[in-house]
Amino acid sequence: MATIKDVALHARVSVTTVSHVVNRTRHVSAEGRERVEAAIQALGYVPSAVARSLKSNTTSTLGMLIPNSSNPYFAEIVRVVEDRCFEAGYTLVLCNTDDEPQRQSVYLKVLAERRIDGLIVVSTGNDDSLVKQLHGLQVLDRGNLSGPSNPWQPPVDGYRHLPEVVDWNQRVFDAVYAELQRGHLPILLGGDHCLGLGSISAVARHCAEAGKQLRVLWLDAHADFNTSQLTPSGNVHGMPVACLCGFGPAALTQLAGMPGGGPALRPDQIRQIGIRSVDAGEKRFVHEQGLEVFDMRHIDEVGMRQTMQQALAGLDARTHLHVSFDVDFLDPDIAPGVGTTVPGGPTYREAQLCMEMIADSGCLASLDIVELNPALDVRNRTAALAVDLVESLFGKSTLMRAPSASVSAP
Numbered sequence: 244m245a246t247i248k249d250v251a252l253h254a255r256v257s258v259t260t261v262s263h264v265v266n267r268t269r270h271v272s273a274e275g276r277e278r279v280e281a282a283i284q285a286l287g288y289v290p291s292a293v294a295r296s297l298k299s300n301t302t303s304t305l306g307m308l309i310p311n312s313s314n315p316y317f318a319e320i321v322r323v324v325e326d327r328c329f330e331a332g333y334t335l336v337l338c339n340t341d342d343e344p345q346r347q348s349v350y351l352k353v354l355a356e357r358r359i360d361g362l363i364v365v366s367t368g369n370d371d372s373l374v375k376q377l378h379g380l381q382v383l384d385r386g387n388l389s390g391p392s393n394p395w396q397p398p399v400d401g402y403r404h405l406p407e408v409v410d411w412n413q414r415v416f417d418a419v420y421a422e423l424q425r426g427h428l429p430i431l432l433g434g435d436h437c438l439g440l441g442s443i444s445a446v447a448r449h450c451a452e453a454g455k456q457l458r459v460l461w462l463d464a465h466a467d468f469n470t471s472q473l474t475p476s477g478n479v480h481g482m483p484v485a486c487l488c489g490f491g492p493a494a495l496t497q498l499a500g501m502p503g504g505g506p507a508l509r510p511d512q513i514r515q516i517g518i519r520s521v522d523a524g525e526k527r528f529v530h531e532q533g534l535e536v537f538d539m540r541h542i543d544e545v546g547m548r549q550t551m552q553q554a555l556a557g558l559d560a561r562t563h564l565h566v567s568f569d570v571d572f573l574d575p576d577i578a579p580g581v582g583t584t585v586p587g588g589p590t591y592r593e594a595q596l597c598m599e600m601i602a603d604s605g606c607l608a609s610l611d612i613v614e615l616n617p618a619l620d621v622r623n624r625t626a627a628l629a630v631d632l633v634e635s636l637f638g639k640s641t642l643m644r645a646p647s648a649s650v651s652a653p
Contacts, residue, residue, distance in 0.1 A: 245286035253282035265290050268454030270310025278462055304334045307363040308347065308352035312339040322366055327614035333360070358392065360560075361605075383427070388414045389413050401471025402492065408437055408479045409494045417499055419609070423449040433613040435482040436467060439567045442500035443487055446565045447507035456562045459513040460554060463569040464585040466521045466529055467535065473524040481522075484513065488532065510534050514554040516597070517542070517572040520585045541589055547593040551600040564606035566636065570615045578628055580620025591628070607636065 247265075251258045256275055263269040264279040272280070282288070292409040293426060296385070306330055309317045321337060328335045336359065352360065390411045394404060402408075415431060418484045419442045422429035431442045443459060461484060465499040469481040470490050479486075479495075486495040489506030499507040518538040521529065529536060537550045571581040574588035589597065600606055617631055 245288040247267060247288070247290075249286055249472055250279065250282045250408045252289050253286060253590060254278040263454075266454065283468045291384075301475055302358050302360055303332055304336060304357060304364060305360045305361045306336045306338065306350075306357075306359045307365070308338050308340055309349060309365045310340055310342045317365055319387050324363060329464045331513070353362060383627070385418065385422075388418060392412055398477025401474065401477055402479060403477040404493060405479065405494070408440075409498075410494075412438060412441035412495065414639065415598075416445045419445035420448060424611070428607070429609050431568070431611045431613070434616075435569070436463065436465075436481045436611075436613045438613060439611050440486055440495055440498060442609065442611050442640065443478045443483075444507045446563065447487075447501065448499045448561050454561075456559075457508070457512050457548070457565065458558060458562055458606070459508065459565045459567060460573040461513055461569075462517055462597070463515065463567075463568050464517060464520050464571045464583070464588055465517060465569075466518050468529050468534065469522060469525045470528070470534075473522065474599075475522060481525075483513075484508075484534075485528070487513075507604075514552065517589055518552060519587050520583075541590065542593065547589065548600070551597055555600065555604050558604050558606045562606050563608045564601070564604060565609045565612040566601060566607060567613070568632075569613050570625060573625075573628070578624045578625040580616050580625030581614050582616050582619065583614070593630055595635055602636055602638050 247258055247261050251261045254261065254275075254277060258273055260275055261282075264276050265283075279544075293633065303522075307321065307323060307324060311317055312321070325337075334353065338354070340350060341349040342610065346469060382397050388410055388411075391407045393549050394407065396404060415433070415438050416562070419429045419431060423445060429445075431438065439461075446459075447457055449455075465481065467484045468482055468488075469475070470485055471482075471492075474481055482491055485491055487508040488510055489496050496506055499506070499594050501507060513534065515534060515536045515538075518536050536552075537554060542550050545623060569581075570578055571583050571585060572588060574590060575581070575584035577591050578588075610633075612629060612633065617624060617626065618624075620626060
């Protein structure tokens with residue numbers, strides 16, 4: 244059986260080029276593509292589905308649990324689902340549970356081991372054990388990162404505590420990148436939002452290597468797009484988005500180690516939501532760089548639903564969605580436990596809808612939760628709200644209307 248190396252030798256190209264042609268991950272010249280496709284046909288090469296799934300973290304496979312495969316009603320549902328999956332390029336693995344919890348549990352384990360991309364459940368109403376299994380997520384607490392303390396010094400060349408900021412973000416980068424390499428969904432619980440530099444740099448590096456598109460949602464009261472020339476304070480927590488886009492000290496702008504030496508992000512990869520506090524010079528710079536900002540006036544005018552539809556537009560199965568959630572995104576009336584409160588933020592229901600629509604996208608792959616300060620909280624209100632919102636981000640829903648009858652592949 245021909246291998247990818249055989250195809251590369253036959254086409255006189257590198258294995259990487261063959262991979263890009265097969266997976267359509269990067270541009271290959273017309274001549275190179277024709278040689279690779281001719282070699283594939285001549286050798287009868289069939290790509291390894293296992294290898295491709297390990298690289299892309301997707302298997303193009305769906306699981307389906309039904310309670311009785313001999314029931315004509317369920318058989319008709321299966322037929323429709325299978326046709327839709329075939330049209331969308333998905334393979335369907337069918338499991339008949341006979342409404343037995345033990346069989347159901349075994350099938351769920353088997354489907355998880357096969358790394359299915361999604362699960363379709365035909366319900367008979369007796370779903371308590373299934374719900375418990377599906378809602379159970381394995382959480383690995385890697386503990387706290389250790390780093391240098393805050394020296395409380397004035398700015399040097401426009402930056403406060405730059406060596407310490409670089410040190411902390413390098414540690415965050417290493418930790419987040421390691422979890423992404425293991426196929427995990429990393430969650431960073433941090434203090435200062437400048438730590439988003441380390442986590443998003445790691446995500447950007449991972450996406451570049453995996454051939455994935457990256458979208459970042461920056462939920463914050465502040466644009467965080469200052470530079471050393473614009474900042475009134477020198478605090479790097481007002482600069483992380485600018486540094487991610489290449490404007491700042493090399494130790495931070497090159498943290499991701501991107502192919503070609505570019506910055507971690509392009510401005511068109513980020514959507515800022517809930518913004519309502521921007522310095523004058525920073526505002527001009529945001530406009531010059533073309534950042535897409537959904538500020539609170541925009542949310543007031545069109546509502547959170549349309550705002551999130553715009554922010555999530557264009558996502559697909561190959562998109563890695565990173566959410567960087569600064570708790571001061573929320574209105575201080577409902578979230579007082581932050582160091583930089585700004586009135587006029589999203590209400591409880593607006594924030595819930597924001598999180599639920601992100602969950603509905605099915606693309607969430609990494610998360611920052613920052614700026615929660617227990618010392619400033621009131622009877623743990625902010626912490627409890629943050630937990631509530633993160634639950635919604637992972638699929639807990641207040642939705643009570645009947646779901647759509649249509650079935651679509653993720």
